[in-house]
Structure formats: structure tokens, C-alpha cells
Amino acid sequence: MPADHSRALLLGQNVTDQPQSELAQRLEGASVSIDIDLGIPGAVLTASILVRTLRRLPGRISIDPDELPTSLVERLRVEAEAIDPDRPIAVGRPRAGDTIIRIGTTGPPGSLRVIPDLHGFRLSWASNSLQQGKPASALGSAAAAAAAAAETFKVAARVIGVRGRRHRRLAWCPVTLSHRPAQGPDLPRDWQLDGLLLGLGAIGSATALILSELPVEGSLDLVDPQRFAPENVGTYSLGGAKEALDQPWKTSVAASALRRFETRSWNAVAAYLPELIDAGRLRWPPIVLTGLDSPDARRDSQRLWPDHLIDGATGDTMVGLHAITAVGRPCLACFFPPTATPTVSPTRELERATGLPTELLVRGAEILLEAHLEGLSVAHQERLRPFVGREICGLASALGLTELPDEGYRPSVAFVSLTAATLVVGRLVAIAAGWRTASNFVQYDTLAGPRQPTREWRTARPACDCVQRAGVVAEVRRRRAAYRFVDRPPSIGHDRMTPASNEA
Ligand SMILES: [Zn+2]
Incomplete structure (x- = not known):
């Protein structure tokens, strides 16, 4: 069954100036060569997640076998083949025209150097001076792989504007939400997680993938009403050619990955859960991690009123985190x-926020000049002054005006969803490690x-x-807390529970 790349094409169309037919050819013709420095802690897992993420896109992937053990090359080859057997990865030295990704601190001119650093990553297209501050966690490897896949897509699709620019240096940590990854907290010792994963689609499967690689165990309730479908291969982080054929429940796909956890599957929608909890059938989860695709489902998930609700979101190339x-x-909610808020065009909103005329705001590639500030109110001038010398298209995001769309959240390509999942797991790590963060809303363009x-x-x-x-709300939480630690009822009949109204 050929892999479905329609989401990648749709996304590519929005960030390039190319029609889909041309873009499809371009992505299929793209070629990336991956080289791994085994001396970097976390490099192997980074390579494995990167290969699996890239194999959900079209194009050629090759592994540079130089100094790598045969068993590792074989492992990467098998992992990729499980996702898309029609596009086996090649093994050999880079060819002319390949985009070279070096998972290491140094690389040949023009290559992307990328390393995981504790829970985050560092990358550069230009310099050989990357340094790993602390050995990487699996979250760091996932973050590095997602960032490297985004850079690869940028080159393959020839993305235009600010989003297409290759970073000379970039560092980021999804736990501290800062550009200094090594300053993050250590993972808790003997980390136990008792929680619920709600929505095992594009983001939820990526969250499950990252959790499966971290040194954490415990108990997880897995909730999703649907079965895996062939079109999910291109956008999810778990499941491949076999799952596209067998179409297991999405909860089962996640459960197979989360081997260190005691898992229970609920093939149901979020709206059923409060009922199950109040009937004593589902234990009230202290922590809920969501990857949902509609505002309705999000509001339903809130009715669980857990101690922590960590919601990941994607919209095309944007990722977001809502932490409750x-x-x-x-x-x-x-x-x-x-209630649907009246839609205001983003340009009108930006005009109101900056005082700049629409005629200027639509010319995104233009640089904001001191002269543009003349005649504006003092407040507008003060707000805009830090952005003088930068491109106008970056204003909206810098001023926090680009909102993820309220409706129409769609599964994005795998590297975008994986990035959203790093924010979700990043907040989970912050909570588990007692790291205080000052934001409950995070958003950026991948x-x-x-x-x-x-x-x-x-x-x-x-x-x-x-x-x-x-x-x-306080009373509901108090009552649910009273039977949180009561033994669960036997799981017979629950593992495959599928309310009739939710049949896929
Ligand atoms: Zn509220």
C-alpha cells in the first residue's frame, strides 16, 4: 500500500510558491544523507527517530555507514522499512546534491550539524562549534530529530521567506522553554507516571513514542475512538505499513510501544470519560496528556478536571502547548x-496592534525601518522599535498575534506533530522534576x-x-479524589470497550 503524502504536499504548498504537482516531484527527488557520531550521547536514538520521521515523507534517505556497526545500520534500515517498504533506505557515502545531516558537533561545509542536549537540541548549518552541555535524554533526541526533520523539509521543499531560512545556530529546550538546553532539570529518579493519554493521533502517537523511550514507568489509560488507517502513516509517529493493513485500534498501537507501562485501552471519545470516572470504572487520572483535533474534544477533556492537563496542538507548521x-x-475552555468568536483578518488585527498600514503589512519580505514609525502613536512606536531592521512578516509571530486556528486543526506532517509532542512531554518532565515555568501557553512555527x-x-x-x-469544580475534584486510590475493577470488558456511537 503506497504511503499517503497528501498532508506533506498541502503543507508544502502553503510555505512555497509551487503547485502540488511540482512540489510532489521536488519532495520525491530530494535526497538526504545521514551520518552519526557515535561519541555523542543520544546520537543513535536521534538517528533512529529522525529516520522514522523522515520515512513518513517522500524522498531518498541514505545512511553513511562509515565507522557505524553493521547492526546499527541494519536496525535503522528495518525501522524505516516497517513504515514505508516501497522506499527502502540506502546505505552508502553521500552523493552530489545530497542534503547531509550530521548527528554530531562537526560536519562538512554546507551540512546540518545537530545534537541532542539534555532535553533539547542544538543545530547549525554554518558552524562546527556545537557542544553538548549534558548527556541527552530521549526527549532531547526526539527534539533534535524533529528539528532536523523540519530543516530537511525546508531544504527539500525549498520553503520561502523567514520560514525557509537556514539557521546559523539554534538551540532550544522544550522543558525550560529557553535557548540554553543544558540548564534544564535532571529526570526524576525512579520516575513513576500515573496518567491518561487522550487522543492517539498525530500528536498522541508522538507523545507515546517519546514516553516509550524515556526511563519512566507506571500506569497509563489510553483513549482514542478510532482504528489506525492507511492515511495515518504519513502523519503519525507510530504505526506503519502493517498497521495500515491490519487497522488495529490506535490505543493498541500505542500500547505496543509503551511496554514499560501497565496500560488499559478505552476506544472511546473524551466526552465519555467523566461518566466512566464517576461510575468508578475509570480511575481519575492525576495527569492527562492530550493530542486532540477539535475545540469540542478539548472542552470535553477539561471536564476530567485532573491535577494537570497538558494539551499539544498543531496547525499546519505551527505547534502549541496549553498547560492547565x-x-x-x-x-x-x-x-x-x-462560542465562536467573530473572525478578524490577521492583517487587520496586526494593523490595530501596530498602527502600521495594511499596504505595508502585506509586504512581508520588506524590512521594518525607523521611517515607518514616524507619525505612529508613542505606544505603537515603543512596541515596534525592537523590530526595526527585521522583516515585517515576523511581526505577527513576535507580537504573539498569530493564533493557531480555533477550528480546523488537522493532523500535520509527522515532524510538526513530533515537535508538538516534545512540548507536551517537556511540560510533563518539568512537572515531574519540580521545574517551575512561567508560561501556560507556548507557540512557535516549526x-x-x-x-x-x-x-x-x-x-x-x-x-x-x-x-x-x-x-x-472544586467539589467534583474533591469527590473524585476520594476514590482515586480505590482498586480498579477487573479489566475484563474494558480493554476493548467501544461505545456503539463511536464505531469508526
Ligand atoms: Zn475556563
Whole structure:
């Protein structure tokens, strides 16, 4: 069954100036050569996740076998083949025209050097001076692989504008949300996780992949109403050619990866869960990690009122994180209010926020000059002054105005979803390690990179239930806490529970 690359083409079309037919040819004709420095802790896992992520896209992948053990090359080859047997990876020295990715601190001129650094990554297209500050965790390897895949896509599709620019240097940590990865916390010793993964699609499968590689065990309830489908191969981080044929439940695909956990599968939608909890059938989870694709499902997930609700989001090339804490304010419904807000064009919104005329704002590649500030209000001038000398198209994101779309969240390509999952697991690590973060909302573009990510502390909407009915929420949480530690009922009949209305 040929892999479905329609999402990659759609995404590529939005960030290049090419029609899909041309882009398809371009992506299929792209060739990447991967070289691994075995001396870098975490390099092998980075390579493995990178190969698996790239194999969900079209194009040629080759592994430079120089100084690599045959068993490692064979492992990478088998992992890729499980995803797309029609495009086996090649083994050999780089060819002329290959994009060279060196998972190491040094590489030939023009290559992408990338290394995991603790829970984050460092990369450079230009310099041989990368240094790993601390040995990498599996989260660091996933972050490095996702970033390297984004850079590869940028080159293969010839992405234009700010998003197409190759980073001379970039460093980022999804735990500390800073550009200094080595300053992050160590993973907890004997880390135990008791939680629920809600939504095992593009983001959820990537979250499961990262968790499966981390030194963490415990108990996880896995929730998703659907079976794996052939079109998921191009966008998910778990499942390949075999799953496309067998079409197992998505919860089963995740359970097979999460071997260190005691897992239970619930093939149901989020809306059923509060009922199951209050009936004593599903244990109230302290931590819920979500990868959902609609505002409705997000609001349903909030009704669980767990101690922590960590929500990952994607919209084309954007990734986002919404982190809800025990007090429940702001809640996920504050981020995704039930009533549709009137849509304002992004340019109009930017015009209002900056005072700059639309005629200028639509010319994204133009540089913002001091002269453009003349005649604006003092407040607008102060707001814009730090951006003088930069491209106008970066303004919206820098001012935090590019919002992920409220509706129409769609599964993105695998490297975007994997990046969103690094934010989800990053927050999980922060909580587990007792690392305090000042943002409950994070957002950035995966192609432009987290150079100037949006990091904010959002407050609750006064009209939201979490404010208006705070007493009821507290009472629900108190009652659920009372039977949190009661033994679970036997799992017979639960593992394959599929409410009839949710049949795929
Ligand atoms: Zn709320």
C-alpha cells in the first residue's frame, strides 16, 4: 500500500510558491544523507527517530555507514522499512546534491550539524562549534530529530521567506522553554507516571513514542475512538505499513510501544470519560496528556478536571502547548471558548496592534525601518522599535498575534506533530522534576524555529465555567479524589470497550 503524502504536499504548498504537482516531484527527488557520531550521547536514538520521521515523507534517505556497526545500520534500515517498504533506505557515502545531516558537533561545509542536549537540541548549518552541555535524554533526541526533520523539509521543499531560512545556530529546550538546553532539570529518579493519554493521533502517537523511550514507568489509560488507517502513516509517529493493513485500534498501537507501562485501552471519545470516572470504572487520572483535533474534544477533556492537563496542538507548521494546572484556571475552555468568536483578518488585527498600514503589512519580505514609525502613536512606536531592521512578516509571530486556528486543526506532517509532542512531554518532565515555568501557553512555527517563541501566562475568561462555577469544580475534584486510590475493577470488558456511537 503506497504511503499517503497528501498532508506533506498541502503543507508544502502553503510555505512555497509551487503547485502540488511540482512540489510532489521536488519532495520525491530530494535526497538526504545521514551520518552519526557515535561519541555523542543520544546520537543513535536521534538517528533512529529522525529516520522514522523522515520515512513518513517522500524522498531518498541514505545512511553513511562509515565507522557505524553493521547492526546499527541494519536496525535503522528495518525501522524505516516497517513504515514505508516501497522506499527502502540506502546505505552508502553521500552523493552530489545530497542534503547531509550530521548527528554530531562537526560536519562538512554546507551540512546540518545537530545534537541532542539534555532535553533539547542544538543545530547549525554554518558552524562546527556545537557542544553538548549534558548527556541527552530521549526527549532531547526526539527534539533534535524533529528539528532536523523540519530543516530537511525546508531544504527539500525549498520553503520561502523567514520560514525557509537556514539557521546559523539554534538551540532550544522544550522543558525550560529557553535557548540554553543544558540548564534544564535532571529526570526524576525512579520516575513513576500515573496518567491518561487522550487522543492517539498525530500528536498522541508522538507523545507515546517519546514516553516509550524515556526511563519512566507506571500506569497509563489510553483513549482514542478510532482504528489506525492507511492515511495515518504519513502523519503519525507510530504505526506503519502493517498497521495500515491490519487497522488495529490506535490505543493498541500505542500500547505496543509503551511496554514499560501497565496500560488499559478505552476506544472511546473524551466526552465519555467523566461518566466512566464517576461510575468508578475509570480511575481519575492525576495527569492527562492530550493530542486532540477539535475545540469540542478539548472542552470535553477539561471536564476530567485532573491535577494537570497538558494539551499539544498543531496547525499546519505551527505547534502549541496549553498547560492547565490543578486549580483549573485558566482551563482549556478558556483557551477554546465554546462560542465562536467573530473572525478578524490577521492583517487587520496586526494593523490595530501596530498602527502600521495594511499596504505595508502585506509586504512581508520588506524590512521594518525607523521611517515607518514616524507619525505612529508613542505606544505603537515603543512596541515596534525592537523590530526595526527585521522583516515585517515576523511581526505577527513576535507580537504573539498569530493564533493557531480555533477550528480546523488537522493532523500535520509527522515532524510538526513530533515537535508538538516534545512540548507536551517537556511540560510533563518539568512537572515531574519540580521545574517551575512561567508560561501556560507556548507557540512557535516549526520551520521558522523557536527563535522567538510565544511564551505567555494566559489568564481565565471571567465568563468561563472554571470561574463562574469554581465551587462545583472544586467539589467534583474533591469527590473524585476520594476514590482515586480505590482498586480498579477487573479489566475484563474494558480493554476493548467501544461505545456503539463511536464505531469508526
Ligand atoms: Zn475556563
